[in-house]
Amino acid sequence: MIAEPRALAADKTALFEYVLRLADTSLVLAQRLGAWVGHAPAIEEDLGLANTALDLLGQARLLLAYAGEIEGAGRNEDVLAFLREEGEFRNIALAEQPNGDFADTIVRQFLIDAYQVELYDRLQGSVDTQLAAIAAKAVKETRYHLRYSRGWVVRLGDGTSESHARMQGAIDRLWKYTAELVTADELDSRLHAAGVAPDHEAVVTAWRTRAREAFSEATLDMPAGASYAWFGKQGRHTESLGQLLAEMQYLYRGHPGAAW
Amino acid sequence: MYTQGLLTPSPKSPAAVEDAELLARFQARIDREEKIEPKDWMPDQYRQTLVRQISQHAHSEIVGMLPEGNWIGRAPTLLRKSILIAKVQDEGGHGAYLYSAAETLGVSRAELIDQLLSGRAKYSSIFNYPTPTWADIGAIGWLVDGAAIMNQIPLCRCSYGPYARAMVRVCKEESFHQRQGYDIMLQLARGTPAQRQMAQDAFNRWWWPSLMMFGPSDGASQHTALSVRWKIKRFTNDELRQKFVDFTVPQAHFLGLTVPDPLLHLDESTGHYRFGDIDWSEFQAVLAGNGPCNRERLAARRAAHEDGRWVREAALAYADKLTSRTRSVA
Numbered sequence: 001m002i003a004e005p006r007a008l009a010a011d012k013t014a015l016f017e018y019v020l021r022l023a024d025t026s027l028v029l030a031q032r033l034g035a036w037v038g039h040a041p042a043i044e045e046d047l048g049l050a051n052t053a054l055d056l057l058g059q060a061r062l063l064l065a066y067a068g069e070i071e072g073a074g075r076n077e078d079v080l081a082f083l084r085e086e087g088e089f090r091n092i093a094l095a096e097q098p099n100g101d102f103a104d105t106i107v108r109q110f111l112i113d114a115y116q117v118e119l120y121d122r123l124q125g126s127v128d129t130q131l132a133a134i135a136a137k138a139v140k141e142t143r144y145h146l147r148y149s150r151g152w153v154v155r156l157g158d159g160t161s162e163s164h165a166r167m168q169g170a171i172d173r174l175w176k177y178t179a180e181l182v183t184a185d186e187l188d189s190r191l192h193a194a195g196v197a198p199d200h201e202a203v204v205t206a207w208r209t210r211a212r213e214a215f216s217e218a219t220l221d222m223p224a225g226a227s228y229a230w231f232g233k234q235g236r237h238t239e240s241l242g243q244l245l246a247e248m249q250y251l252y253r254g255h256p257g258a259a260w
Numbered sequence: 261m262y263t264q265g266l267l268t269p270s271p272k273s274p275a276a277v278e279d280a281e282l283l284a285r286f287q288a289r290i291d292r293e294e295k296i297e298p299k300d301w302m303p304d305q306y307r308q309t310l311v312r313q314i315s316q317h318a319h320s321e322i323v324g325m326l327p328e329g330n331w332i333g334r335a336p337t338l339l340r341k342s343i344l345i346a347k348v349q350d351e352g353g354h355g356a357y358l359y360s361a362a363e364t365l366g367v368s369r370a371e372l373i374d375q376l377l378s379g380r381a382k383y384s385s386i387f388n389y390p391t392p393t394w395a396d397i398g399a400i401g402w403l404v405d406g407a408a409i410m411n412q413i414p415l416c417r418c419s420y421g422p423y424a425r426a427m428v429r430v431c432k433e434e435s436f437h438q439r440q441g442y443d444i445m446l447q448l449a450r451g452t453p454a455q456r457q458m459a460q461d462a463f464n465r466w467w468w469p470s471l472m473m474f475g476p477s478d479g480a481s482q483h484t485a486l487s488v489r490w491k492i493k494r495f496t497n498d499e500l501r502q503k504f505v506d507f508t509v510p511q512a513h514f515l516g517l518t519v520p521d522p523l524l525h526l527d528e529s530t531g532h533y534r535f536g537d538i539d540w541s542e543f544q545a546v547l548a549g550n551g552p553c554n555r556e557r558l559a560a561r562r563a564a565h566e567d568g569r570w571v572r573e574a575a576l577a578y579a580d581k582l583t584s585r586t587r588s589v590a
Contacts, residue, residue, distance in 0.1 A: 027338075034332040034341070037348050038325035039560065041568020043356045046325070050349035054342060061338050078337050102571045158581065159574025166570070251336045251394055258452050260336040260394075260444075 011194070016070045017090060018191050019131070020080075021233045022119075023063030024091035027081060028241070029112060030056035031248050032099055041102055048148050052109070055141040062134050082252035086241045093232035094177035096241040103156060103166040107174050110149035114210040115181055115203070116142045122198030131196065150214050157218025168220055179229035181207070187233075290491050295421035298364035306490055310420050311365050313492065315372045318358035320384035321351045322376075323557050327391040328400060336394060343440055344397060350433045357429070361422040377562050385543065386473050388551030395448055395455075395462035401441015403463075403470040403508065409434050410504045411474065419491040442511065449515040456516070463512065464520045470508075471535070472543045474501040480540075505533045 033053035040046040064077040075083075095112060099105050120142055123135035156163040184192075184200035191197035215222045230238060252260075282301055289296065296302055325348050332348065335341035359369040375381035386404050391397065412434065415427040448459035475497040478484065487493035495503075512519050523536035545551065 031333065034345055037332055037345060037352070038329035039564045039567075041564070041571035043322065043352050043359075045568070045571075046352040047349055047356070050345050050352070054345050054349070057338060057342050057345070061342070064338075081338055082336075102568065155578040156571065156574050159578045160570070162570050163574030163577075247333045251334050255336075255452065255454060258336075258455060260340055260447055260451075 011190075012070055012072070014187060014190060015128070015196065016067055017187055018197060019063055019067040019070060020090040021092075023060050023067055023080075024089045025095045025112070025116075026056040026063065027060035028089070028091040028244065029095040029109075030054075030060060031244055032095070032097075033105075033109075035099055036105065045102075049105075052145045052148065055138075055145065059134065059138045059141070062137075066130055066134065078252065082249045086237050086245055087235045089232070089237065089241060089245070090235060091232050091241075092177070092180055093230035093236075093238050093241075094174065094181065096232065096238060096244055097174060097177060098240055100170065100173075101166060102152075103163070103170040104174065106149055106152045106156065107167065107170040109145070110153045110214065111174065111178060111181070111211065113142060113146040113149045114214075115207045117146050118203045118206040118210070119198065122203060126197070127195035146210075150210075153214050153220070154218045157215070157220040164219065167218065171215070171220060172223060175223040176228050177230060180231050180233060183229060185231070185234065287489075290419050290489075293417075293491075294419075295424065296419050297421045305486070306420075306492075307365050309487065309490075309492060310423065311362055311367055314358055314362040314365070314423055315367070315375070316382050316384070318355045318362060318372065319376045319381055320387065321355035321358060323383045323387045323561060325351050325355075326557055326560050327387055327389070327553070328397060330391050331394060331397050334394070335397075340444070347401070347437050347440065350437065354430050354433070357426050361426045364422045373565070377558070377565055379549070379558065382547070384473065385546040385551060386469050388546050388554045388557060389465065389469055390553050393458050393462060395445070395458040396466070398441050398444030398448060398459065399462040399466040401437050401439075402445050402511070403441075403466045404473070405434050405438040405441060406508060407470045407473040407504050409438060410500050410507075414494040414500075417491070417494065445515055445517075449517065459515065460517055463517045467520050468538065468542075469546075471501055471505070471538055472540075474498070474504065476540065476543075477538075502532055505535055506531075509533045 030053045033049050033056070036049045037046055037053070040049055060081075061077050064080045068075045068077065068080055092112075094108060097104070097108055117139065120135040120139035124132050124139060126132040126135065153167070157167045158164070182204045184204075188197060188200045192199055212222055230236060232238075232241070283303055286296075286302060286306075296306075328344065328348050328351070332341065332344055335344050359372060362372060363369060372381065376383065386407075391400070409431060412427055412431050416424055416431060418424040418427065445459055445463075448455040478496045478498045484493065484496055488496075509519060509524065521536045523534070525534055526532075527534050546554070549555075
């Protein structure tokens with residue numbers, strides 16, 4: 001017999017969707033970072049990016065397994081990762097943006113790390129004990145990720161004129177994808193009311209402070225507003241996600257039912 | 261991962277200019293199985309041989325990240341993806357560790373990397389073969405890491421302390437990789453006909469190059485004697501190759517794979533597997549830069565180095581700023 005879900009017995013679909021948002025953001029970002037391994041600016045960066053990718057993948061696996069359990073339709077982590085199409089993915093669109101150069105990767109990473117630190121820190125207090133436990137593990141890892149990406153934001157922003165220009169360019173390019181990050185939708189609010197998700201406004205305020213402080217230390221400008229709101233968390237993705245999934249899923253899809 | 265077949269003798273004759281008494285004392289220490297440490301006196305050729313061997317080993321780890329990294333994006337399960345990222349990360353760690361071991365001999369990592377990128381330094385030829393299918397990731401772990409372990413376990417007792425100690429750690433991780441690779445092959449061998457075919461095809465392509473990893477046969481190897489006397493090397497190429505074949509053939513049989521060698525048979529009188537002739541012309545061609553992926557591997561390393569130049573420069577510039585700010589505050 002399946003154990004009683006830890007919260008929201010009446011609203012499994014909402015919880016499933018919410019857990020997928022967390023899972024897919026980590027999974028898609030891990031997939032992006034994996035492409036750096038062997039091609040980074042120095043061996044230490046190969047190791048650092050691989051390390052972050054591994055942690056994110058570990059988080060994604062725990063969350064996907066939990067999502068599958070909530071759904072109760074027999075989908076395990078691999079079925080969820082490899083057999084959903086892009087419209088079924090719930091990651092924030094920022095996570096799927098291409099690696100670009102090291103500046104693009106670092107800005108993307110820093111913005112998500114700072115967000116995840118604040119999110120996971122508060123999610124530890126969730127009434128959903130499974131989510132709280134995953135968050136407790138993830139927040140420790142994410143603090144390291146943030147230390148790594150923030151270190152590079154400052155180093156590159158305040159490094160040479162070239163590195164400064166590349167970093168400012170990356171921020172200006174990627175900033176529009178933060179719109180969905182700072183906007184709570186109906187699902188975020190509902191799960192907060194149920195005690196599952198943290199107060200989105202508090203997460204966003206803390207995230208904004210972290211970004212402002214880091215950019216200021218790095219002598220970089222923080223853009224004023226966001227021009228277009230993608231809502232990856234509702235399944236509306238940029239063109240990049242389909243390409244990413246085509247690569248990630250092709251082998252699994254090519255051999256239906258095979259074990260690996 | 262590493263092949264000892266790349267060792268080339270130093271241009272200088274052994275210790276022609278070294279003091280005979282120092283040399284005798286050095287040899288006596290080696291004979292007593294004492295470790296030679298970075299600050300100890302050592303013959304110039306011993307130093308050169310080790311720099312070459314350790315840096316080739318480090319380069320091999322770094323270049324070896326490429327054929328395997330090729331499958332990180334497409335690994336067929338999330339668990340396999342995690343294992344593969346961790347494995348490729350380990351190889352990078354071995355590279356960093358080995359460059360540090362080489363630096364104890366008075367060369368810098370930057371110089372060594374420059375030698376690799378300019379094409380002056382060698383790395384293991386095995387990484388010039390392509391990884392077109394997922395089974396190649398299994399075959400590399402099982403065969404290439406398996407061969408590397410055969411080469412490297414004796415290096416844990418190498419006379420040069422920093423290298424020997426590095427090898428202890430590297431061997432532990434490599435043996436883990438070897439089992440992971442075998443596990444991939446096992447899963448494929450028990451899988452669908454398409455998966456079994458994938459496994460056999462990868463085995464066909466990696467078997468002979470793996471045997472070549474042990475280097476030229478003893479008759480053709482010019483440098484063995486000195487390296488053995490200095491306890492850098494403890495077994496000959498052919499001894500290690502035979503050990504690898506004896507170890508691996510039963511594993512292939514267990515997987516239900518056919519060894520791509522019609523002459524392979526068990527010699528009942530010795531208990532060793534006898535195998536056909538290795539195509540040394542292929543080995544020489546790949547070594548000379550004409551393997552299937554030599555250009556692509558070096559091009560990828562050069563691109564990473566060039567694309568990352570502004571990052572490394574910025575990191576140095578920032579460190580300088582930080583130092584001068586600290587000074588002005590003090």
